[in-house]
Amino acid sequence: MYAEERQQAMAQLIGQQGRVSVAELAENLSVTTETVRRDLSALERMGLIRRVHGGAVPASTLAVIESGISERDLANTDAKDAIAAAAIAFLPPPGSMIVVDAGSTTARFVALLPRDHRLTVVTHAVPVAARLAGLPHIDLFLLPGKVRATTHAAVGSDTVAALSDLRADVSFLATNGISTTHGLTTPDREEAATKRAIAGAGRRTVVLADSTKIGVEASMRFAALSEVDVLITDSGISDNDATALAAAGVEVVIA
Template sequence: MLATQRQHRILQELDAEGTVRVAALADLLRVSEMTVRRDIDVLDAEGLLLRVHGGATRASSFSTLEPGFGAKSARETDAKRAIAAEALTLLRPGMTLLVSGGTTTHELSRLLPRDLGLTVATNSLMVANSLGPAGDGGIRTVVLGGQRTPSEALVGPVTVHALDNLHADLCFMGVHGFDPKAGITSPNLLESEVNAAMVAASDRLAVLADATKYGTVGLARIAPLSAVGTLISDDRIRTGAAGPGAENLLRQSVGELRLAPVNQTLLNQPPMTPAFKGHDA
């Protein structure tokens, strides 16, 4: 088993249990405890978990941690692809979109159809790179300036000022966490300000967040759930620790809740076929 595969499995166990022990992981993965400790050290350095004596615990319990883009992109890939494919059904020809930073919004950008005459304004370097040059019939891309974050987003006063002069039909937003009481949140104060400005500049807000982010509360609030027009997550909301009550509560809190089906037995497979034909950059 490759190191990346072991580390992915460790994160799966952590998501399911909340804490993991080195000895138990060594038995599960059929490797030495020293190998498991090295994997935990790597994941701890990337901010994906917190190393403790004898094992590790979830990093999501700590609201100010902000893992880098590369670290986050390796997690929940099937759920992100399913969510991105579902998000495509919200598109209409000629739309102007605001797309925030994040790995799920990046997955969406890779699937955006090039034949709808879309305009995309984004503060994400990764999203902008995936869209590429407009060309004939492509997507017109506007990159917002600002200060670069670990998640490859641009934030700060420059970004907020640019948003003051923009208007979008729809905003696709990735978030650190969503919670019925706390709303949608970020671990980065500057990023939360930019995201709040994106909400204000858009007619409608669509939040893209996998089920593992339910109940996670970041340092800074972006908006209450009542501001979310459409929340697209995955169907593990129904089977998570909060139980079926979480789905009911979310349906009461947002304008529309969509739960994309995720086949967890097919990890790291090619993206699902979107509703519109897109280009995988």
């Protein structure tokens, strides 16, 4: 593994877990602790992580490294399956419209939509659309735009413009990070603009995010906590975070 590949793997692991020790990184990547410390110093100089005693934590922004959809689909699968199942309870009545954001958990969610529950589904996510195309109980609308290779989601001015004309019953959102101080965040500017438009298109906003996203702040904010009605997450959320989110007006549901 080249140094750049190893450093990217380190940054992604730290971003996913929140805090990782030098020993854990060395074992995970089969390198010496001295190599890990040199790599962490390089990552800190790039502004991607922050060194702490014995290890590292994510920096306040993770703008450079963004895991792809295939990587995310393999992470925290049990939690994502449980979150997706819990989100079904927040569907509006049959005949309603929902907007579904791109994400590995939202893709799981649409796969569970009940066959006797007719819906209009609007999405910018190719994987979401692929799961719904041709289903008789779903009226599917795929938004225009340039499809990002990282997320397989359409973004750009055409996507945002199309969303601005919608008034859906519920928007189901994914996020790279959610914090009590900075709200919902993602690393990419165009992705953030699209997510912001998705949040604005729904009368209610339901966020599907496993607990590894809580406390993470990526570089671009797309929604404040005041714009979120419900957060569905897993039991890994701390009591302090759950209390703080609830105090901000967010209904926290543990799947």
